[in-house]
Amino acid sequence: MPRYAYVNGAYVQHRDAAIHIEDRGYQFADGVYEVATVAGGRLIDEEPHLDRLERSLTELFIPMPMSRRALRLVMRTLISRNQVRNGMIYLQVTRGVAPRDHKFPAHVTPALVMTTRRIDFAAQEKFKKGVSVITIPDLRWARRDIKTVGLLPNCLGKQQAFEAGAFEAWQVGADGFVTEGTSSNAWIVNASGTLVTRHLSNDILHGVTRRTVLAIAREENIAFQERPFTVAEAMAASEAFVTSATSFVTPVIRIDNTAVGDGRPGPLSQRLLGWYRDYAEGLRAGA
Numbered sequence: 709m710p711r712y713a714y715v716n717g718a719y720v721q722h723r724d725a726a727i728h729i730e731d732r733g734y735q736f737a738d739g740v741y742e743v744a745t746v747a748g749g750r751l752i753d754e755e756p757h758l759d760r761l762e763r764s765l766t767e768l769f770i771p772m773p774m775s776r777r778a779l780r781l782v783m784r785t786l787i788s789r790n791q792v793r794n795g796m797i798y799l800q801v802t803r804g805v806a807p808r809d810h811k812f813p814a815h816v817t818p819a820l821v822m823t824t825r826r827i828d829f830a831a832q833e834k835f836k837k838g839v840s841v842i843t844i845p846d847l848r849w850a851r852r853d854i855k856t857v858g859l860l861p862n863c864l865g866k867q868q869a870f871e872a873g874a875f876e877a878w879q880v881g882a883d884g885f886v887t888e889g890t891s892s893n894a895w896i897v898n899a900s901g902t903l904v905t906r907h908l909s910n911d912i913l914h915g916v917t918r919r920t921v922l923a924i925a926r927e928e929n930i931a932f933q934e935r936p937f938t939v940a941e942a943m944a945a946s947e948a949f950v951t952s953a954t955s956f957v958t959p960v961i962r963i964d965n966t967a968v969g970d971g972r973p974g975p976l977s978q979r980l981l982g983w984y985r986d987y988a989e990g991l992r993a994g995a
Contacts, residue, residue: 712789714782714822719789722823728805731819736810737858739802739819740764744916745953746787746795746824747988752953754780756916761799764855769812770803773820786822795826796954800857827954835981838961838973839875841950843939844868846879846887853910862890876950878942878963885936887911889950892958893918896937897947897976903932904945917951917984924983924992930976939963947974956988957981 713725733739742761745752758776765772774782783797800821806813829835847861865877869890876889887906888894893915895905903925908914925932942948946969948960957980959973968974986992 709791711824712786714786714820716819716821719786725821725823727819727821730808731802731805732813733800733802733819733857735808737856738768739770739800739857740768740855741798741800741857742855743953744783744797744799745988746792746797747829748990749787749793750990751783751787751797752988753916753920754783756919760855760914760916761801765801765818767851767854768803768856770801770818773801773818782822786824790824790826792824792826794829795824798823798825802857829956834875834958835956836973838959839950840873840962841876841878841889841948841960842869842872842874842964843880843886844877846881848879851910852887852912853908853914855913865890874962875958876960878939880939881911883936884938886939886942888913888915889952892950892952892955894942895921895949895951896942896945897974898941898945901931901946901976903930903976904937904941905932905934906936907934915951917953917956920987921951921957921980921984924980924987928979928983943968945969947977949974949977949980957984 711722712719713722715725742757744757762772787797802819804816804819806816844865869877876892878889878894879887881887886894893905897903906912943963943966948968950958950960957977959977961968961971
């Protein structure tokens with residue numbers, strides 16, 4: 709079956725999809741992106757993802773490429789054409805195509821591309837066995853709340869984690885506090901059973917899955933704190949996990965060379981994963 713992509717108004721076969729060489733996303737990372745989960749053919753947290761897309765574009769002074777109604781239609785059409793039941797959809801919006809010049813071009817049309825990928829979430833062992841993370845210095849710019857395509861420090865960190873045999877790298881600021889993973893938000897559970905994750909600011913991406921998990925915790929009367937935590941506090945925690953659109957709630961069982969808790973996925977992490985899966989499958993009301 710052919711795989712399709714959406715490129716600036718056209719559905720094209722994925723192998724033929726291309727952008728102009730002077731697209732500012734290619735030359736300057738002048739653009740933003742979103743990744744949303746598809747579960748059972750349904751888009752999960754669609755509106756929060758579009759909220760964040762619009763916010764990121766606003767921060768970079770890039771107009772929305774089309775109305776939300778049109779975006780939703782294109783997303784659903786692409787998912788349908790590619791027959792994605794479970795997986796993800798990727799959206800990227802750049803300022804557009806213009807002769808290379810650092811200042812913003814006038815009268816340029818934003819470029820929009822979308823792709824999909826099938827993922828068998830049920831077969832992923834990370835949810836059952838947990839994962840390890842390493843800690844690295846946070847080398848990123850000061851506006852991490854904008855979901856920009858400028859991800860080179862994240863890629864370097866992810867590669868470092870891969871070479872260390874780890875799933876993720878937790879980035880640590882000069883103050884010694886964990887900011888977030890290279891492609892996920894970071895969480896711990898302290899000795900009293902309280903969830904801890906960093907508060908929203910320019911220092912971290914405002915994770916949509918993070919938002920949903922906090923809403924679920926609130927509904928289940930689980931205590932939580934939105935504040936920074938150190939690497940030492942994380943290593944002493946009873947549990948840890950990461951959240952993202954494709955990681956859901958993934959237990960962390962080791963940080964650097966230190967086991968978290970008893971070195972196995974913790975009970976609260978597993979309950980949150982179960983509740984989140986229920987939410988993604990439409991078995992739980994919207995968070």
